[in-house]
């Protein structure tokens with residue numbers, strides 16, 4: 001299955017212009033099987049997602065992009081998020097205690113919100129976002145190098161805040177699933193690959 005694992009919807013991400021319908025329309029057009037909403041430090045979308053999924057007839061998995069003291073981490077499969085900034089390791093431990101899945105997103109993007117070399121210090125992280133739609137290719141290649149060095153899963157996500165960015169980069173997983181628990185279980189147990197929109201389809205890649 002193909003999933004855009006990093007998207008901001010405007011209800012809870014106030015820097016986003018995207019509505020859920022706009023996100024899903026583009027996802028369907030490009031042949032994605034699901035999308036993730038990873039709003040900034042907010043999982044309010046969890047309460048609305050069943051309605052949206054039924055209305056738009058599309059799987060939507062709600063995670064979060066949590067701004068830890070060392071930078072942003074996206075996570076799925078947790079019920080609560082801390083109400084203030086905490087250390088990256090403490091957040092990763094929280095995710096693992098819940099049986100969730102967490103990713104260092106845009107670790108080397110030039111916005112001072114990536115884990116950067118702290119990637120080597122944390123324990124229990126599952127994946128690295130090696131293709132982020134808002135990071136430079138150089139930053140993405142550095143992320144890929146760390147991902148391989150650390151033996152973590154390679155994740156792709158658009159980090160879209162407007163329609164032009166949606167599904168630029170996505171993640172490939174071997175099985176197609178439609179529920180969040182199945183998605184998290186697969187992320188934890190199976191291989192993932194990043195994929196790049198080429199104008200007419202997705203190239204699933206090992207390197208770039």
Ligand SMILES: [Zn+2]
Pocket residue numbers: 006008065159
């Ligand atoms: Zn983001």
